[in-house]
Amino acid sequence: MAQLKPAALPLAVSLCCLSALLPWSAAASYGGGKPLVTAITKDAATKLYTAPLKDSRPLVLDLSGPLIWSTCPPKHPSFECHHHVCAHAHSYHPPDCPRTGHGVADEDDPFRCKCTAHPYNPFARKAGSGDLTRVTVTANDTDGKNPLRPVSFPAVAACAPHSLLAKLPAGAVGVAGLASSRVALPAQVSRAQKVANKFALCLPSGGQGVAIFGGGPLFLLPPGRPDVTTTLAGTTPLRRNPALPGYFISARGIAVNQGQVQPGPLVVGLSSRVPYTELRADVYGPFVKAFDRATAERKRVTPAAAPFELCYDSRELGSTRLGYAVPQVDLMLEGGANWTVFGGNSMVQVDDNTACFGFVRMAREEKGAPAVVIGGFQMENNLLVFDEEKRQLGFSSLLFGRQTTCSNFNFTLAA
Numbered sequence: 546m547a548q549l550k551p552a553a554l555p556l557a558v559s560l561c562c563l564s565a566l567l568p569w570s571a572a573a574s575y576g577g578g579k580p581l582v583t584a585i586t587k588d589a590a591t592k593l594y595t596a597p598l599k600d601s602r603p604l605v606l607d608l609s610g611p612l613i614w615s616t617c618p619p620k621h622p623s624f625e626c627h628h629h630v631c632a633h634a635h636s637y638h639p640p641d642c643p644r645t646g647h648g649v650a651d652e653d654d655p656f657r658c659k660c661t662a663h664p665y666n667p668f669a670r671k672a673g674s675g676d677l678t679r680v681t682v683t684a685n686d687t688d689g690k691n692p693l694r695p696v697s698f699p700a701v702a703a704c705a706p707h708s709l710l711a712k713l714p715a716g717a718v719g720v721a722g723l724a725s726s727r728v729a730l731p732a733q734v735s736r737a738q739k740v741a742n743k744f745a746l747c748l749p750s751g752g753q754g755v756a757i758f759g760g761g762p763l764f765l766l767p768p769g770r771p772d773v774t775t776t777l778a779g780t781t782p783l784r785r786n787p788a789l790p791g792y793f794i795s796a797r798g799i800a801v802n803q804g805q806v807q808p809g810p811l812v813v814g815l816s817s818r819v820p821y822t823e824l825r826a827d828v829y830g831p832f833v834k835a836f837d838r839a840t841a842e843r844k845r846v847t848p849a850a851a852p853f854e855l856c857y858d859s860r861e862l863g864s865t866r867l868g869y870a871v872p873q874v875d876l877m878l879e880g881g882a883n884w885t886v887f888g889g890n891s892m893v894q895v896d897d898n899t900a901c902f903g904f905v906r907m908a909r910e911e912k913g914a915p916a917v918v919i920g921g922f923q924m925e926n927n928l929l930v931f932d933e934e935k936r937q938l939g940f941s942s943l944l945f946g947r948q949t950t951c952s953n954f955n956f957t958l959a960a
């Protein structure tokens with residue numbers, strides 16, 4: 546066995562571990578054929594969502610991330626740079642990251658080229674470089690009603706320097722990319738568990754939300770309710786955006802209070818990286834003006850609490866099952882369904898007596914930027930089903946309408 550040079554430790558691979566890097570098809574002896582369930586927690590400080598997916602330690606969920614990445618112990622196995630997973634790990638290149646090729650020479654074996662991946666931290670807007678390795682993904686398998694038993698499997702992931710954890714929630718050890726790449730989490734669960742390449746995401750506003758990789762079924766308490774994944778409010782095609790990994794849909798327009806304010810087609814992205822839905826400046830202006838007009842009679846709080854522009858005295862807004870009684874916003878989607886945003890997803894409570902219209906102007910318009918990026922707050926308590934096989938997004942609409950929430954999965958292990 547090769548001696549490890551102390552100076553080379555952080556990137557070193559010991560030959561004893563190479564056998565751990567069997568192609569993933571050969572390594573899948575644990576596939577139980579059942580979807581995996583994980584709890585989701587919202588971090589109050591960063592407003593990011595995490596799940597205990599790496600050795601039961603939290604990874605930040607990133608709908609736009611093409612990779613899983615985490616810090617690694619000094620000794621870890623690494624992939625060779627001509628391995629096919631290395632090519633998949635390079636299918637998206639992080640912004641501002643030098644193009645250093647697919648690998649570097651292995652210090653311990655001059656004939657071996659180690660795969661270097663480029664993990665990206667979108668919250669700190671920083672990219673790093675690290676070996677492509679395997680980490681242990683942990684979750685429970687599920688019948689859709691309860692967790693059944695713990696499951697773990699080795700997943701392809703990039704190592705990242707410790708500094709890349711900047712701006713992640715305290716305790717988070719990396720990021721779980723949920724985008725549609727072959728080395729993102731959903732595709733890897735699909736191969737390991739032999740389940741469909743789709744996942745159901747139910748982000749919580751508090752308490753524990755739930756994600757099911759493999760799709761469904763998904764039952765939320767109270768008992769006796771139908772499977773939410775088969776009683777969706779609508780579906781719409783998922784669209785590719787060659788410039789950006791992640792999920793995109795197309796809208797025919799946006800309406801406020803049933804009146805169309807923005808004609809389409811509009812590219813709409815979904816992002817767990819941003820706390821509130823962002824609209825491109827040209828879309829934001831008319832949209833906020835329309836909501837302002839539709840709420841002209843309501844008592845305002847000025848100045849508005851940044852980053853919002855319209856704030857109201859929440860004691861006078863009136864409440865419904867679906868949140869504050871405010872005009873509804875319709876994203877009129879390709880295919881004919883509407884993603885309707887009710888008060889529960891449009892009004893952000895900023896203090897005891899103030900609620901603000903929770904949409905913001907896009908600060909930075911990157912190349913190929915969509916017109917709208919639906920952020921975390923607007924997705925909370927809505928079940929979303931990202932179906933890579935059908936290239937389709939399904940959505941439940943606000944679960945309050947069914948007298949339940951994303952925090953109502955029964956996480957008690959089934960007897």
Ligand SMILES: *[C@@H]1O[C@H](CO)[C@@H](O)[C@H](O)[C@H]1NC(C)=O
Pocket residue numbers: 582583584597601683684685692694695956957958
């Ligand atoms: C599996 O489910 C049990 C019961 O809810 C929970 O305590 C445990 O943390 C879960 N394991 C993982 C890795 O999520």
Ligand SMILES: *[C@@H]1O[C@H](CO)[C@@H](O)[C@H](O)[C@H]1NC(C)=O
Pocket residue numbers: 800802803804805875877881882883
């Ligand atoms: C979608 O929303 C628009 C605007 O509010 C409305 O005119 C239309 O009837 C809605 N369509 C459906 C199918 O609900």
Ligand SMILES: *[C@@H]1O[C@H](CO)[C@@H](O)[C@H](O)[C@H]1NC(C)=O
Pocket residue numbers: 691766768955957958959960
């Ligand atoms: C949650 O699941 C456990 C295990 O199946 C069951 O005993 C319990 O009654 C369930 N809780 C509710 C509120 O249904």
